[in-house]
Structure formats: C-alpha cells, structure tokens
Amino acid sequence: MIEIDTTHVWMHFWAIATAATVSAACALVGSFLVVRRLSLLGDAISHAVLPGIVLAVLAGGRPGGAGVFLGAVVAALVTVWLTNLLGTHAGLAEDAGAGVAFTTLFAIGVVLVSALASQVDIDPGCVLYGILELVPFDTVPIFGLEVPRALLAAATVLAVLVVAAALCWKELVFTAFDPAAARAAGLPVGIVSAGLLVATSLATVASFEAVGAILVVAMLAVPAAAAELLVRRFHLMLVVAVALGIAGSIVGYLAAWHFNTNAAGMIAVVLGIEYLLAALLAPGDGVVARVVSRESLRWRVACEDRLASLWRAEEGDAAALAPRTLLDRLAQARLVFGGRIVPGRAGGLTDIGREEARVIVRSHRLWEAWLGRHVALPLDHLHPPAEWIEHHLGAEVRGRIAADLEGDEGDPHGRDIPPEEFPRRAADEPTR
Amino acid sequence: MSTTSAGLEFHDVTVAYGRRPVLWNVDLTVPGACLFGIVGPNGAGKSTLLKAALGLVPLAGGEVRILGAPLEQVRARVGYVPQRESVDWDFPVSVTDVVLMGTYARLGWLRRPGPRERALAAECLDRVGLADVAERQIGRLSGGQQQRVFLARALAQQADVYFLDEPMAGVDARSQERIFRVLSDLRAEGRLVVIVHHDLRSVAEWFDAVALIDMRLVATGPVAEVLTPENLRRTYAGRLDVLDEIGRAVAEGGRTS
Numbered sequence: 001m002i003e004i005d006t007t008h009v010w011m012h013f014w015a016i017a018t019a020a021t022v023s024a025a026c027a028l029v030g031s032f033l034v035v036r037r038l039s040l041l042g043d044a045i046s047h048a049v050l051p052g053i054v055l056a057v058l059a060g061g062r063p064g065g066a067g068v069f070l071g072a073v074v075a076a077l078v079t080v081w082l083t084n085l086l087g088t089h090a091g092l093a094e095d096a097g098a099g100v101a102f103t104t105l106f107a108i109g110v111v112l113v114s115a116l117a118s119q120v121d122i123d124p125g126c127v128l129y130g131i132l133e134l135v136p137f138d139t140v141p142i143f144g145l146e147v148p149r150a151l152l153a154a155a156t157v158l159a160v161l162v163v164a165a166a167l168c169w170k171e172l173v174f175t176a177f178d179p180a181a182a183r184a185a186g187l188p189v190g191i192v193s194a195g196l197l198v199a200t201s202l203a204t205v206a207s208f209e210a211v212g213a214i215l216v217v218a219m220l221a222v223p224a225a226a227a228e229l230l231v232r233r234f235h236l237m238l239v240v241a242v243a244l245g246i247a248g249s250i251v252g253y254l255a256a257w258h259f260n261t262n263a264a265g266m267i268a269v270v271l272g273i274e275y276l277l278a279a280l281l282a283p284g285d286g287v288v289a290r291v292v293s294r295e296s297l298r299w300r301v302a303c304e305d306r307l308a309s310l311w312r313a314e315e316g317d318a319a320a321l322a323p324r325t326l327l328d329r330l331a332q333a334r335l336v337f338g339g340r341i342v343p344g345r346a347g348g349l350t351d352i353g354r355e356e357a358r359v360i361v362r363s364h365r366l367w368e369a370w371l372g373r374h375v376a377l378p379l380d381h382l383h384p385p386a387e388w389i390e391h392h393l394g395a396e397v398r399g400r401i402a403a404d405l406e407g408d409e410g411d412p413h414g415r416d417i418p419p420e421e422f423p424r425r426a427a428d429e430p431t432r
Numbered sequence: 433m434s435t436t437s438a439g440l441e442f443h444d445v446t447v448a449y450g451r452r453p454v455l456w457n458v459d460l461t462v463p464g465a466c467l468f469g470i471v472g473p474n475g476a477g478k479s480t481l482l483k484a485a486l487g488l489v490p491l492a493g494g495e496v497r498i499l500g501a502p503l504e505q506v507r508a509r510v511g512y513v514p515q516r517e518s519v520d521w522d523f524p525v526s527v528t529d530v531v532l533m534g535t536y537a538r539l540g541w542l543r544r545p546g547p548r549e550r551a552l553a554a555e556c557l558d559r560v561g562l563a564d565v566a567e568r569q570i571g572r573l574s575g576g577q578q579q580r581v582f583l584a585r586a587l588a589q590q591a592d593v594y595f596l597d598e599p600m601a602g603v604d605a606r607s608q609e610r611i612f613r614v615l616s617d618l619r620a621e622g623r624l625v626v627i628v629h630h631d632l633r634s635v636a637e638w639f640d641a642v643a644l645i646d647m648r649l650v651a652t653g654p655v656a657e658v659l660t661p662e663n664l665r666r667t668y669a670g671r672l673d674v675l676d677e678i679g680r681a682v683a684e685g686g687r688t689s
Contacts, residue, residue, distance in 0.1 A: 035523055170536045170544070177533070178519045184486045184512035185537040185589065232569040234524045 012257065014136040014148045019249035019267060021154040022207040026219035027227075027245035028161050029203045031238050032196055034224035036176050040095070042220035044102035045197065046204040046213050048079035050109025053205065058116060062149075069153075069205050076201030077194075079105055106213075130212030132253070132263040150209045157206040161199055165238075168192065173234060211264040218268035219245060226271075226278035229285070244274050301391050302331040307340060307357035308364065308390070310349050315415075358418040364390035365411035365418075366401045372412035373405065379412055395420070438500065439464040439593055439624035440485065445494035447477070447484045452683035453492060455480050456648040456675060464499075465622045467615055467638060469629045469655075472645035473668050478628040479515070481645060482595050485626075486512055498593055508538060511591030513582045515598050521571045521578060528553055528566045530581050534588030549588075556587040559617075561610050576607025583611055594618060596627045600634070612638050635659065647675045 033042050052075025053068050061067030079101045086097035123131075139146040165172065174182040175192045183189045200220070207216040227241035252267030259266070280287045306328060323332045335341040340353030349357055367386040371377055377385075393401075398420065410416050440462040447455040455477035462468045470478045483489045485496050487503050498506050511534070531553040532545045539545060545553075557563050560580040565573060570581060579599055586594055594615075600608050615625050616638070629635060635642055636655055643652040644667040651663040681688045 035520075037520065167542060170533075170539070171541070173525070173529075174533045174536050177523050177525060177530070178514065180483075180488055180514050180518055181512055181533070181585075182536075183488060184507075184510070184514075184595075185534075186507040187537060228524060232524050233526060233529070237524050 011136040012253070014139075014151060015132050015263065016250055016253045018135050018148055018151040018154060018210050019132055019253055019263070020246045021151060021158055022203075022210050023219050023223070023245035023249040023267070024242045025154060025158040025161055025203045025206055026216060027223040027241040028158070028165060028238060029196070029199050030220035030222075030224035031227065031234075031241045032172060032176060033200065033220060034228055035234065035237075036196075039217075039221040039225070041098065041197075042200055042204070043217045044079060044083075044098045045076045045200050046207075046216045046220070047106035047109075048102040049073075049075045049201055049204055049208075050106050050213065051075055051112055052078075052109075053208065054109055054112040054116070058112075058119060065153075069157075069202065072205040072208075073198055073201045075105060076197055076204075080194075080197050126209070126212065128212045128214050129262060130208065130210050130215065130264040132210045132267075135210055150206075154206040154210070157202045161203065164195070164199065168195070172196070211267065215264045215268045218271050222268075222271040222275050223248065226275040229275075229278045229282040244278075245271070248274055297391075298327070299331070302327045303335055304356075304360045304391055305387075306331045306335055307349070307353055308360040310341065310347075311354070311357035311361050311418075314349065314354075359420075360390055362418045362420065363393040363398060365415060366398055366405070367393065368411045368413070369405050369417065370401050382412055438462065439466075439498070440468075440626060441497040441500075442481070442485070443495045443497070445481075445484055445496060446492045447480050447489055448492040448682075449489075450683060451685070452679045453675075454647065454679065455484070455645075458494070458645075458649045460643055460649055460652055462624065462626065462641070462643075464624050465619055466624060466640035467619050468624065468626045469635050469639040469642040470626065470645055471629055471632065471635060471642055471667075472650075474630075476646040476667075478645050479597050482597050482626070482628050486510065486595060506593075509592040511586035511589040511594045513579075513586045513594070513596040513599055516575065516579050516582065516601065521573075523570065525570060526567050527557065527562060527570055527573070527581050530570055531556055531584045531588050534585040537589070552590075553584070553588055556584040559587060559614055560584045574604065574607075576603040579603050580607055580611060583614060587614070591623070593624045594626065596625070598628050598630065600629065600631060608634075632659070632664075 030039070030042060033039050049072035052071035052073070054071075056068045056071025059067065059071075061071065079098075082101035082105075083097040086100055135148045135150045138149045140149050140152060141147075142152070171182075171187050171192045174185075174187055175189050179189050179193075182192075203220070204213075204216050207219060211219060223244040224237070224241040226244055227237045231237050231240055248271040249267050252270035253263050255270060256263040256266035278286070281289075283289055306323065323329045332341065332347070335353065336343050336347070339350055340356065342348050342350055364386045367389045368382040371382050371385060372379075402417075402420070438461050440460075442458045442460040445455070445458045446453055458481060470481060472478050480489060484491055485498065485503075487496075496503060498510060503510070528550070532549055534556070535545055535549040535552065539549070554563065554566065557566050560583050562577060562580055562584065565577065570578060573581065579602075583596075583599065586596075596615075599611055603611070612634070615627070618625050619640070627639075629639075636659060639655050641653060642655050642658050644650040644658060644663055646667045650667045651658045651660075677688045
C-alpha cells in the first residue's frame with residue numbers, strides 16, 4: 001500500500017496537470033489534423049522533430065526550453081519541405097514522400113542520441129515512451145511554488161495555440177474545408193497550412209517529455225477522431241476533443257497508478273477506450289444508435305403487421321389470424337396492453353386499433369395500386385414491395401398517391417382501398 | 433493602355449503540369465454580363481483553364497485579365513464554385529457555416545461574421561432554395577443541395593465575375609433548373625458567369641456564348657454560331673494526337689518520333 005503524504009499528492013497532481021495540459025494542446029491541434037485527414041502528418045512530425053531536439057540540446061538548450069522548441073520546429077519544417085521536394089522533384093507520392101522524410105529524420109535523431117549519449121542528456125527510452133512519472137522532479141519556482149518545467153512549457157504552448165486558433169479561426173476553418181476556394185478568395189492558405197504544421201510541432205515537443213514520440217500520436221489523433229463522431233460542428237468538436245483528452249489523461253494516470261504501470265501508455269489506452277465508446281454511443285451513426293433504430297423499426301413493423309392482419313381477418317381473410325413468431329406474440333401483447341386489440345382469445349380490433357390498421361392497409365393498397373400503374377410489375381409481384389413500403393408512407397404522400405390514382409377505386413387485386421378518414425358519427429363530434 | 437470593357441481575357445495562355453503542356457495558346461475574350469460556357473470532352477483542359485484564370489495553377493505562358501486588370505487587383509470581385517467532389521462533405525460544419533465562408537475574405541483578418549453577414553447568408557440560401565436546411569450538417573444533403581450550398585457561398589461573396597466548375601455534375605433536374613435560374617439572375621444584374629460544362633443540350637438553352645476547348649481553343653462566340661456540326665466534330669471527334677505527343681516530348685525533354 002502506498003503511504004499517502006502531501007508530497008506524494010502534490011507529485012501526482014503535477015504529473016496529472018502536465019498530462020492534461022499536454023493532452024489539451026494535442027487535442028486542439030489534432031482536431032485540425034483529423035478534419036483535414038492529416039492525422040498521420042502528426043505521426044510524421046512527432047518523429048521528425050527528434051534530430052532538431054537532439055541538436056538543440058547539444059547546442060546547450062535545456063529540455064523543455066525555448067531553444068529545444070526552436071530546434072523541433074525547424075526540424076518539422078525541414079520534414080515538410082523535404083516531403084514537398086520529394087513530391088515535386090523525385091515524383092514520389094505525398095504519403096510516400098512523408099514516409100521517407102520523417103523516418104530518415106527520426107533515424108538521424110536516434111543515431112545522434114546513441115552516438116552522443118555521453119554529451120546529450122537524452123534517454124532513448126524516454127524519447128519513445130516519455131517519463132510522466134519523473135516530470136514533477138524537474139521544477140522551476142513560480143511565485144514560490146515549485147512548478148514542473150514540463151508543465152510550464154506545455155501550458156505556454158497551450159496558451160499560444162488557443163490564442164492563435166482564436167485569432168485565425170476563419171482562415172483555419174475555410175482552409176481546412178476547401179483550400180482551393182480559400183485560395184481563390186485570396187486567403188493566405190499557404191501560411192495557414194504552414195502555421196498548422198508549426199502548431200503540430202509545438203504541441204509535439206511540449207508532449208515529448210511527458211508521453212514520448214509514439215504515444216503523442218494517440219493524443220493528437222484519438223480524442224479528435226472520437227469528438228468527430230460525437231458532434232457535427234467544428235467548434236463543438238474542438239471543445240469535446242479537448243475535454244476527452246483531459247479526461248483521458250486524468251483517468252489514464254490514475255489507472256496507471258492503481259495498476260502500477262506506465263502512465264503514458266495507460267493514458268493512450270484510456271483514449272482508445274474513449275474512442276471505442278464514442279463509436280458505440282455516438283448519436284445517430286453510433287453502433288448502439290443504429291441497432292436501436294433497426295430494432296425499433298422491426299418492432300414497429302411487427303405491431304403494424306399484426307394490426308393489418310386483424311383488419312384483413314375482419315374483411316374475411318381468415319388466413320391472417322394467429323400470431324406465429326415470438327415477435328408476433330410480443331407485438332400482440334403490446335397492442336392488447338396499449339388498447340389496440342381486445343384482450344382474450346378472440347382478440348378483435350378496438351376502435352383505436354381499427355383506425356391505425358386502416359391506415360396501414362390503406363398505405364399497402366395505395367402502394368400496390370401506384371406500382372400497378374407506374375411500374376411494370378406482374379400482379380403477383382406487387383405484394384412484397386407494398387408489405388415493406390406500407391410502414392413508411394405518411395399522410396401527405398398518401399394523399400398525393402391517392403390523387404394520382406383518382407378514378408381507380410380498388411387496388412390491382414380488386415380490393416377496396418380503405419378511406420383516409422372514416423366519416424365520424426354524430427356522437428363523436430365535439431360539442432361546443 | 434486603354435481599359436477594355438471585357439469581363440475576362442486570356443492572352444495566349446499556356447498551362448503545363450510539371451513541364452507538360454495540357455492547354456495550348458488559348459486566346460479568348462469574354463464580354464461582360466453573360467452566361468459563358470467552357471465546353472469540351474473529358475481531359476480537354478476545361479477545369480484547368482478555369483483554375484488558370486483564378487491563379488490556382490501557374491501559367492506556363494501568357495496572361496489573364498479579369499475586368500481589365502490582373503487577378504490580384506480584382507480578387508475580391510471574383511467568386512469561385514469548385515467541383516463538388518473537391519471537398520470532404522463529412523467536414524463538421526453546417527450549411528450556414530459554409531455560406532458564411534463566402535464573406536470571410538471581405539471581412540479580413542480578426543473580424544468575425546456578425547448579424548449583417550448572417551442575414552446575407554440567409555438571403556443567399558433563400559435564393560438557392562435551401563433556407564429550410566440552413567442548420568443541417570453538409571454531409572446530410574443531396575448532391576444537388578450540396579452544389580447549391582457552394583453556389584450560395586459564392587453569392588455571399590457578392591462578386592462581379594463568377595467561375596463555376598461543372599456545377600451540374602451529379603445534380604438532379606430540379607437543382608439544375610434552380611441553379612440556372614440563379615445564374616441567369618446574376619447575368620441580369622450585370623455580372624459575368626463563366627461555367628465549365630459538359631452537357632451540350634443545355635448549352636443552347638441557357639448560355640449566351642461558349643468556347644469549345646480541346647487542349648486548345650477550337651471556336652468561340654455566340655452559341656448559335658459556335659455549335660456547328662463542323663466545330664463539334666473538331667472538338668469531340670479527333671484527339672489532336674500531335675499535341676499529346678509534343679506535350680510528352682516537352683515533359684521528357686526529348687523529341688517526338
């Protein structure tokens with residue numbers, strides 16, 4: 001059992017605060033990358049900045065210091081420039097060009113770290129996986145409070161990114177959605193795109209110490225991708241992505257503490273779970289919503305079919321009586337409970353049930369009649385499509401079909417099409 | 433230099449992708465205030481000509497003037513409707529958001545669209561018949577509706593010259609009719625509308641003048657004069673293999689056979 005003392009609590013607080021800040025910055029930038037379908041560019045940049053960081057540290061920069069950020073941004077821009085160069089002059093496809101550029105730069109970084117291990121205080125393992133747990137031990141005093149250097153760097157980057165996004169909002173969104181039209185309108189599309197790359201490298205470098213080069217990709221892409229599933233407006237997507245990123249960091253860190261494992265890895269796992277939940281629970285397009293919508297349609301169809309078959313039984317078509325499948329029985333019970341069918345073995349339609357059944361049968365026969373008039377289908381092929389479409393016709397379209405069929409009294413099978421409204425009996429008229 | 437009254441001029445414009453020319457020596461003057469069609473077979477360079485006018489592809493030679501001036505001076509007066517497939521319609525924005533983008537360039541940096549811009553966007557949506565889907569996410573629209581959103585965005589730009597790239601591609605008949613009506617109104621207001629188009633039947637019905645393009649300008653002028661069997665045969669019947677071959681040789685830095 002871990003002894004809880006205040007030092008301990010502060011340590012975890014700082015680590016969580018750092019992870020959450022880093023995560024928020026990454027989610028912000030990542031949202032733009034995700035909607036531009038550039039998530040893998042985040043991957044490329046997060047790797048390619050390594051030699052820049054190494055060289056900056058070699059030149060005397062401190063990890064998390066301004067020099068290191070500069071080195072990383074330069075390395076990121078070199079990657080992008082190399083990618084374009086490979087694309088335009090070596091005829092390489094853009095993704096292949098990025099693949100060549102960033103792996104080469106990352107490899108140079110790895111070689112540098114190993115070769116200069118004695119002079120550069122960078123641990124290759126830390127570069128890949130980060131050491132969130134050690135972040136609270138490297139602090140700077142601010143107003144008498146010992147604040148982790150990594151948190152300070154991440155908070156600065158987050159502030160810069162938020163301000164930049166707020167100032168260039170229009171340009172960012174237009175460029176992301178329709179770069180050609182934005183360029184034609186005279187917006188500085190090239191500068192905006194380059195700015196996004198710089199922002200990506202800033203967020204990446206800020207995250208490096210905490211989560212490393214591999215897991216930062218999760219922070220960039222996963223909360224944003226989950227948010228895109230959940231909301232349909234870009235500004236909401238940003239808010240949701242940042243919230244998911246922060247929540248994932250907190251939960252992930254606490255889970256890692258509980259299970260005594262790597263915090264950055266656990267955060268990425270929690271982010272993955274968040275995405276999974278979003279895919280399951282997203283309104284409208286989520287797996288659960290789709291299953292619910294499909295099943296509720298099946299249920300409605302079963303109930304309506306039940307009513308229609310009782311109507312046909314009343315017309316004298318005895319074959320349509322007993323419920324057969326389990327779904328039919330359940331539908332029958334639901335309709336009895338809802339006052340559509342009279343309880344008991346005989347189980348005829350109630351007045352309300354008859355009203356509803358009439359509409360279904362009317363829809364069915366109207367559609368058969370419409371098909372018979374407008375579509376070349378043999379008589380015995382009319383029933384199945386009508387069985388399907390009868391559940392989807394509303395009053396307005398029924399009216400239009402009826403008007404179109406004017407003159408035809410019955411359906412193609414010679415049966416009457418029930419009227420839209422029964423003539424009310426005098427007793428039903430509301431009295432004034 | 434005297435300023436001309438022409439809406440759009442191409443002076444000996446050649447466009448190349450890489451080093452390979454795809455559009456050769458187009459010399460074309462479009463008068464102001466009309467519906468002007470750029471028509472030709474697939475791969476003829478119609479869209480390329482439009483993009484060249486908008487500065488979206490570099491010119492290998494020649495000059496484009498819009499309203500008598502270089503593009504940079506009149507950009508604010510030029511509206512562009514790109515091909516519908518050129519963007520990702522799953523992008524999380526509403527119909528109104530997209531139309532408001534038409535006001536962004538005029539608003540300039542730092543200013544947000546306000547009540548005036550929103551009113552303008554609503555008016556433009558109404559003109560294209562989409563007022564009732566203003567708050568919908570753009571991915572939930574039909575192809576014809578999406579095309580009309582693009583048109584509404586261009587209208588919100590309040591431009592004097594409009595360029596439309598295949599606005600009728602994959603668009604239902606009702607949307608087509610609506611789009612053509614809006615474009616006719618623009619002409620009636622004294623604006624120039626240049627349309628890359630592929631359907632020869634509607635050219636005669638709606639357009640005032642037309643340019644037949646197949647890697648080079650075949651013919652241009654009023655529709656009735658240009659759409660002759662001879663011109664159409666020269667545009668559609670035979671590819672000019674010689675241009676293809678020379679283009680390839682130029683790209684490879686070699687010589688034709």
